[in-house]
Amino acid sequence: MNQLLKKVRLNQFKLPQFQRDFVWNEAQVALLIDSIARNYPIGSLLLLEPSPEIRLSTRPLQVAVDDSESTLGNSLSENPPEDEDTPTEGQELLILDGQQRMTSIVRVLLNAHPQKTYWFDLQALYSSFEDERSDWIKKTSFAGVKDPTRNNGRWVRADLVTEGEEQKHVIDYFLGFFKEERDKAMKAIQKVNRIFETIRNYEVPYILLDGQEGIEAICRIFETINSTGTRLTTFDLAVARYFPEPDLRNLYERARSSHNLLKRFDIDGERILQIIVLIEKNTEPSRSEQLKLRKEDINKNWDKAVSALVSAIKWAQSECGLEPRYYVGESQLVALAGALADLEPKKQQAFLVEKRDKLVQWFFANVLQSGFRATNYRIFIHYKSLQKLLEEGQIPEDDLPEVKLDLESLINLAKSDNRYKAIQALLRRVIPEDFYSGSRIESDVLEIHHIFPRSFGGKKKVDSIANLVPLTSESNQLLSNRNPSDYIRDLKDRMGINVANHRLRNALLPIQFTPGGEINPLILSDDQYETFLRERGKLILEKIKEVLGNRLAENPPDD
Incomplete structure (x- = not known):
């Protein structure tokens, strides 16, 4: 942990410009620090050492590090030499994955939050740490507070732990708390010191890319490791x-x-x-x-x-x-x-x-x-x-x-299939007017209407492309959950047979009114739903044929 924080003070860590801002809430920050105190794994950082082939514009972490009074740099001077694979002092490292974790660690353990100061509650650590609670991590609303303790010594400033400066405050607090019960005081001191020692000695795992792999490999590695996060897009990299x-x-x-x-x-x-x-x-x-x-x-x-x-x-x-x-x-x-x-x-x-x-x-x-x-x-x-x-x-x-699409395939297209969306576009193209109101369907009022509603008979294929028609939002609301035979008769009663038949043809609805005002064929009842889908599907295929010409296979082979 100290090696990582030293490199932060040396300003070695940078964020590529494609990284989003820090977004973690206080509960997430506390859970991370609590996990470190328990020596739980927190995941690896993904770091990149820039190379001539990969130069990315950067910005610093969203922290307020002040090293003017820190002994952290000196406290590491006697550490053994780093391994060859360990980043060297002064080397710039880009954080490709892990900025939320890194920023949280630095804000808490280096007293580097721009608006707050973090504290560790000694009493809570002693009495309830085993309960897997993280409420021993406290905060106050002022940044960069220099007081080492608060609440009569019960709270110790979090950054003191990383430098071992908290120990005298731990001793003073528990000796005062237990007064004459020295054995209890010593046990409490030992318990809390072990927790703080775990924090100091915690090793944050990282993967270091040397930048020689090339931009394609770097992106592949990032996206594999960051599969549950925001995908690194080409435009992010270009930014x-x-x-x-x-x-x-x-x-x-x-x-x-x-x-x-x-x-x-x-x-x-x-x-x-x-x-x-x-x-x-x-x-x-x-x-x-x-x-x-x-x-x-x-x-x-x-x-x-x-x-x-x-x-x-x-x-x-x-x-x-x-x-x-x-x-x-x-x-x-x-x-x-x-x-x-x-x-x-x-x-x-x-x-x-x-x-x-x-x-x-x-x-x-x-x-x-x-x-x-x-x-x-x-x-x-x-x-x-x-x-x-x-x-x-x-x-x-x-x-x-060549497009291979037959009637059965069209009727049974899944909503996730790109062809489902493509045919919706084609329906929008060939049906520019609302068949119920006669109004032109503008983009800002476009809605997709289920001819047979979901509530009518519980049909399995209610979302079939053959059951959809574009309408204005006003008409869609008026016709919602109504039986199609009812609202189509209503259309005839309002507009007359000729106008109604014209609009039904334009909407590719496979029915017409006879001179006597009857619906023909009688396929608007629930028990005729499959027949309706097939008849309307044929009309949609005819429109697809008009657009595609000889590129639509007449009898596509079974997939």
């Missing part, structure tokens, strides 16, 4: 890599403020860097390529990449029905933005209009693939295909994959 010029975090927040679409779709800053790689390097926008960008590349292309990405998302919204609630096609949008970025605004618009049908087919042929995932490799393939479209008017066949 640290380039800070303070350019300040990517600031650029990213400004872009989100200027373009609400980026905020609504929760677009990661990495997408902008990927676009810059495409237009600047014409290569696969991998993590390593993003981190090899020159500062001038980013400054020159940032605004252009942001603008192109916004244009790509707007196009996908208007032509493909894309919405934040079913956001798919991220790799296609990055590639499209790359293709748009070097075009003047008028040429961008002309390209999107003239090649609309080919682009829509390309988009859905890719997002309707089973198990689809966005990858840097696919982004580059898509980008090259769109360049071909720009130059030669055609998208290569190998970037228009």
Whole structure:
């Protein structure tokens, strides 16, 4: 423990800029210190020794260390030499994982909290430590207090323990507390001293990376060890890599403020860097390529990449029905933005209009693939295909994959399947108006309505894509939990047979009213639910066929 705290005083530990701020609450801090006092494992720190290949901008720990009156540095001068694998004095070390633990230890054991001082309650340690309680750790609201004790000697300032300066206060307190019962006093002193000795001798485990492994290996190691925490993204690394010029975090927040679409779709800053790689390097926008960008590349292309990405998302919204609630096609949008970025605004618009049908087919042929995932490799393939479209008017066949989707598969798609979201987008595209009210469905009032409600008959496939239709929030609320045969008859009574039939066709609902006002076919009852799903699924497949053309397999083989 003392070796670690010495390195803190020497300002050796730094936080890469991608690390978030300290967020632990007081209960978490107390539990950590209590675990150390009991010699429980607290997990390893992941440290990185910077190298010429990996230079990350850093900031200090969120602590207020004052070494002006400390004897900690001198107290270690007679320690034996460190092992070869131990970080040497003065060596900068970046904390990749463990900043919450490290900051907590330093704030308590070096009296380094910016607003508080920590104390150890000697009486609580003596009387209730065995009860696995951590309430022996106390705090007061003033930082940097110099008094060694409080409450008539019962509380000892926490940082004294690390330097062995607490012992005389422990002796004085228990001799005074037990008065003539010297044996009890000595037992109490020994018990509390053993606890403090455990703290002083505690060895905080760490893993030291020497920086020679390369940025990809460093990220893999971080993500493996930190699997239960926040994932280290490429953009996090880039923020640290380039800070303070350019300040990517600031650029990213400004872009989100200027373009609400980026905020609504929760677009990661990495997408902008990927676009810059495409237009600047014409290569696969991998993590390593993003981190090899020159500062001038980013400054020159940032605004252009942001603008192109916004244009790509707007196009996908208007032509493909894309919405934040079913956001798919991220790799296609990055590639499209790359293709748009070097075009003047008028040429961008002309390209999107003239090649609309080919682009829509390309988009859905890719997002309707089973198990689809966005990858840097696919982004580059898509980008090259769109360049071909720009130059030669055609998208290569190998970037228009065949979609294998039959009626049974469509009806039984899981909500977690990317194709489920893709078909929701397609329904949004082909059903722009609310069939019940006739109003246009704007993004801010869009809701997804279950034609047969969950409360009607307890159907197993109530979330089937064939049971969904886009509506306005007002209509969805009005129709909620109602029998579809009831509200569809209500539609006929309000609007008449012709208008009702027109709206039902446009909503891909597989029913019509006869001239006599009867619903045909009679498939809106609970016992006909499976039949309803099949009939509506056929109508949805027809729309998918209209978009995909020959890219939809007529009779896909069983998977």
